[in-house]
Amino acid sequence: MTSEREGVVRRGHRIIVVGGGAGGLELVTKLGDKLGKSGAAQVILVDRSPTHIWKPLLHEVAAGSMDPNTHQLEYVAQARWHNFEFQQGELTGIDRARKTIAVSACVDQDGDELLPARELAYDTLVLAIGCVTHFFGVPGAADNAIALDTVDQAERFRRRLIAACVRAQNGRGRVGEDGRPRVDIAIIGAGATGVELSAELRNTAHVLNAYGLHQLDPRRDIHINVIEAGSRILPALSERVSAETTKLLHKLDVGVLTAERVTEVTPDAVLTASGKRIDADLTVWAAGITAPAVLRTLDLPVSRMGQIVVGPTLQSEADPDIFAFGDCASCPWPEQQTSVPPRAQAAHQQATFLY
Ligand SMILES: Cc1cc2nc3c(=O)[nH]c(=O)nc-3n(C[C@H](O)[C@H](O)[C@H](O)COP(=O)(O)OP(=O)(O)OC[C@H]3O[C@@H](n4cnc5c(N)ncnc54)[C@H](O)[C@@H]3O)c2cc1C
Known part of the structure; x- marks a missing residue:
């Protein structure tokens, strides 16, 4: 030195x-x-x-x-x-x-x-x-979920989102029951960061257009789920704000899963203690800091x-x-x-x- x-x-x-x-x-x-x-x-x-x-x-x-x-x-x-x-x-x-x-x-x-x-x-x-983000030792979380602490991590998420959409449009991704291509995004943690991100992701229409992804319908084909271990979203805010925000997220077609403790994050899914498996092409971890x-x-x-x-x-x-x-x-x-x-x-x- x-x-x-x-x-x-x-x-x-x-x-x-x-x-x-x-x-x-x-x-x-x-x-x-x-x-x-x-x-x-x-x-x-x-x-x-x-x-x-x-x-x-x-x-x-x-x-x-x-x-x-x-x-x-x-x-x-x-x-x-x-x-x-x-x-x-x-x-x-x-x-x-x-x-x-x-x-x-x-x-x-x-x-x-x-x-x-x-x-x-x-x-x-x-x-x-x-x-920094705290993964609480959940298996697979540090490897398979993206944190949002730095610009590099945020840009990595954006690049992976675009890549997942390109794959979906070109028949290399998941296909839904309706036969349409689909991209699944799971956001773990429904504090301010997770909730803001889920709403912001609904604004991706113009981003997809910029990449020539005209065949994807952002509202129909991009599925967003927010997963929260607590009994309601935005636990730090009042019950009224939490309830109103839940309604807004539903209007944006964002799935809200509460009382679901995440037990594992795999490369393509999030598993919860109640036995649920939530498909995820991309997973964001916004569930804790240390x-x-x-x-x-x-x-x-x-x-x-x-x-x-x-x-x-x-x-x-x-x-x-x-x-x-x-x-x-x-x-x-x-x-x-x-x-x-x-x-x-x-x-x-x-x-x-x-x-
Ligand atoms: C996606 C997201 C959305 C958020 N939204 C809101 C919001 O709407 N409202 C709100 O009030 N808060 C929000 N927050 C929280 C808010 O960003 C933080 O509370 C705030 O940035 C803390 O400020 P800080 O100065 O303590 O640390 P930071 O702003 O995190 O700055 C820390 C700095 O330290 C540097 N650093 C780290 N380690 C070292 C080291 N060892 N040596 C040298 N430099 C180092 C980093 O490069 C960074 O520049 C949000 C956070 C995130 C991630």
């Missing part, structure tokens, strides 16, 4: 924000405007990706209704406009005694190293690295889900120089006697609190 002296010149109090997602990008931009510009502090963003995309847009990328290239922001450009520095790489460790973080090497698309593994010294460290594994290795207190435990000031219980917020933090919400939920809105409010 190379020393930071080779890449970054130290200037005054240094704030490192790791993770330029919904919360981190907002924070680092404001800190750059406020403290970087005046020289009161050196502000650095570390992210494993060179570009930012607002995660709640990923289901639109997956459905093919949004081109990610027109919505991605280059961190380097944002850094230049807002007086912070950008270091690409993945956080792999923290040395709290020396107040340094370890950042992985960074490779290009051909696998050639762009940047070596580095150590960066901080005075104040802010962790905002979000969360904290990135690296957080458990940092020697900081973490919640059961692996998030950094922070107090009301968003500082780690064990180290006041380390802050964490957004999905990767477990922050008390006394009014609700629970933790702040993992939402873009919460990450935004916490970023606002921090600057």
Whole structure:
């Protein structure tokens, strides 16, 4: 690992924000405007990706209704406009005694190293690295279902959807009882992500036309099922919202299966505890999240889900120089006697609190 002296010149109090997602990008931009510009502090963003995309847009990328290239922001450009520095790489460790973080090497698309593994010294460290999909150990889920954590995963889903439609139109896919070609999509988890994706997928008509798939009728030939283990969809929202949304999904011809616990995902089906087999050319897993594994290795207190435990000031219980917020933090919400939920809105409010 190379020393930071080779890449970054130290200037005054240094704030490192790791993770330029919904919360981190907002924070680092404001800190750059406020403290970087005046020289009161050196502000650095570390992210494993060179570009930012607002995660709640990923289901639109997956459905093919949004081109990610027109919505991605280059961190380097944002850094230049807002007086912070950008270091690409993945956080792999923290040395709290020396107040340094370890950042992985960074490779290009051909696998050639762009940047070596580095150590960066901080005075104040802010962790905002979000969360990852949790498959709960369901057999076949990690291999056969697609998660929607990154642009690459969303684009992979879109490519596979188009491929399944091309196969169906050309007689190489499944055929329904009505003799028509059919494409089956299973979405596991009826929280906001699963429900939004199912509705968005009904907008694929223009995407199919663009690929010359005129013989497929998106409404009739693309079958979408949302599968939920709980007794109703959108369990985090009120029963009324859940009931109204169920009606809307039915109007869109989206199948809603509740109280169906998924026990296995195979390459072409989803199996449930009640013995059902739901055909699936494509399966999306939107049934749970967990904290990135690296957080458990940092020697900081973490919640059961692996998030950094922070107090009301968003500082780690064990180290006041380390802050964490957004999905990767477990922050008390006394009014609700629970933790702040993992939402873009919460990450935004916490970023606002921090600057
Ligand atoms: C499809 C979908 C739809 C959603 N819809 C909504 C919605 O409608 N409303 C809502 O409030 N919320 C929604 N959410 C949830 C919302 O996206 C998250 O709560 C929010 O993005 C959390 O913000 P964050 O800053 O904590 O993390 P993120 O936005 O996830 O950003 C994390 C950043 O950290 C980087 N990173 C990760 N690990 C490392 C590492 N080890 N080293 C360096 N960088 C790292 C990532 O590249 C990323 O840039 C949705 C989520 C999804 C997936």
